[in-house]
Amino acid sequence: MRELELYFGPQHLGMVGNFSITLNVEGDRILKATANPGYLHRGFEKLMEGRTWIKNFPMVCRINVVEPDHMEMVYAMGVEKLAGIEVPERAQFVRSIYLELARVGSHLFGLWAYANMLGFDTVANWAMYHRDLVLDLFEELTGGRVYHIYIWPGGVRRDFPEGFTDRMVETLHSIGGCVPDYDSTFFNNTLFSERAKGIGVVSREEAVAMGGTGQAIRATGMKYDVRKVDPYAAYDKVAWEVHTREDADAYSRIWIVRDEMIESVHMIFNLIDAMPEGEVYNRIPNPLKWRIPAGETYVRCESSRGELGLYLVSDGGEKPYRVHFRTPSYSHGLTILEKALVGANIADVGNIMISLYVVAPEIDR
């Protein structure tokens, strides 16, 4: 059969985000896939070199629109480490709760994308509706639906408002009450398992060789989670588990998403119970004239896609000298995706891509 070149994206219904893959296909089978990123390249790291440390907080969250909160967190961690700022204990808990809430929102968005792509419109609508309820919480807390800029060096911008935790628990309960519905309609549905089992297998060796993290590595049975391996915020203060699966396919990865979401909700409840009283931020020097001692650091946190790292260099000036984000989608979307697509059907491109949780702006930055 004749070999054809097929452009998949950027304007394509099966493509989530502004991303493009060039597929070499024979009939319906993919022989070779070439990822073609760069549609969203804004040169963030260059722009950040031209802005002061504090001015970069509105910038970083825009790198990954699906979960801006982890971006804020990793940048704040880097700045705190270089400047030697301590974070009060309560702020650590507030940060953890906030990040787990963001993880739930991000996973619901991922579930929307995945269900939508498989044609489960009802589930997709539910997921998006439930994500909106989470966004309402964020809006109450920070004033913004999508970009929050809540985490600052030295803590968080403000404490939880009066009664916020109760409302949060109520919302999470109402979402959690729908888990049986999700399970019966989607996760235990034969259509889902038929479409996803054995699709997009990334073995442990491949995942390790290509820097896979997050669901990509946990679907191979490895309990690798930065929150456990290199704990930050308040993740070592409460008990929780890392969820893994063994089959390394799209089915396993989406199940991990579901399990993680439930785990996050439980973790939020535990964190609320264990949260101490106190201040939520330590004062930092005048941010407009803030100089950070020269040095370099690499900090990392676990975003909902995998390891999110930041390599930050300061030359002692008012602005960062070099900022480099290690984003999980970078390895998932370029090397692993190119590998996983070979031999798959055209219809499964979106399936594999979304189950790997590839978000284009993270790759391009």
Next chain:
Amino acid sequence: MTSSLSTRLDATFKGVELGSGDDDRLAVSIPREAVVPVLTFLKEEGYDYLQLISCVDWIDRGEFELVYLLSFYTEDEVGGDGGKQDVLLKTTVPREQASAPTAIGVFAIAEPHEREIHELYGIHFEGHPRLTPLLLDRDYEIPPFRKDFDTKQYVADVFDRVPPVEEEG
């Protein structure tokens, strides 16, 4: 464990400079030629996870610094593998005719990182199979992430120069 790794590194390779990074990372400076052997050595030591390859343009010193951040996959909780440190491997590349050996043979994930550095800093990686543009669509005279590339000037020269379309003739 850690001290033995640094001593073994020192014993095996010439020109290795050990330092302590800002934090709990082992900082290692090596000459450019030793990048691939040292990475291979570290991989055999259990550093199977290349987190990032970064590049810093130290324009005052007239050189680029390539930074390899190495870690390892572990299932251990809190504290990792008996105090085994992550490694920060550094090498310098002169700014003129910048070129470095590719690390793809050791870590497959090096491929897009090196491609990106080639595009944004103009460092050539010897032996890299596809140094094609990754992110950019235009040609830039100076690779845009170099410190001497003035992005504001570029915007003024290119995008601001485009005239608005006359709506009413």
Next chain:
Amino acid sequence: MDRNQLMKWIKTPTKMAHKYSLNAVYFCTGCGIIEVPPTITTRWDAERFGVVATATPRHANLFLITGYVSVKTLRAIIRTYEQMPEPKYTVGFGSCTINGGMYWDSYNTINQLDKYIPVDGYIAGCMPRPEAIFIAVTHLWTLIDKDMADGYKRYRKNYGAYRANQEMVLGELEWPPLFPTEIHTNTGEGETDATAATPTMTEREKDDELA
């Protein structure tokens, strides 16, 4: 439906039909796309306003340009826009399309979208809320009613200038001009000769992309 609306339907049926069936092309050009899924799903339900997402630009008449436009995306945007049949409406979503927003000094994002393709309206903010999309849509209705949403006519009229601007940033474009590039005085009659303005079907490879 009040009497006034009924008279409108009888007098200008095409206009009313365009107004209430805005098919937005499914193209995530920037981070503004994050607010589009909530808008088209149950919580906000854009279908109340006749807005639905459409897979292919050839079936679409509303182009929401969601956020910053990088140089590489601009190429895709122009190709998508030129494939849409007339009448077509463009809405710039978010501050970045107006003046570059946060990325005003980025070497890879064009700052003003309306230098390259005509824009009928903007939604300011970063990120605009779903309500802002509805306000934009209802405002677009008014513009359509008053024949003021004439971006596609302006594109045809000033095609030479637009094309020149596009080529200034993108280099020589690899597809043929959609319209004669010299400025001609016939401004086009809008809906009536929409078929004549369908893009030339020389873009075979683009069709593959949509397969």
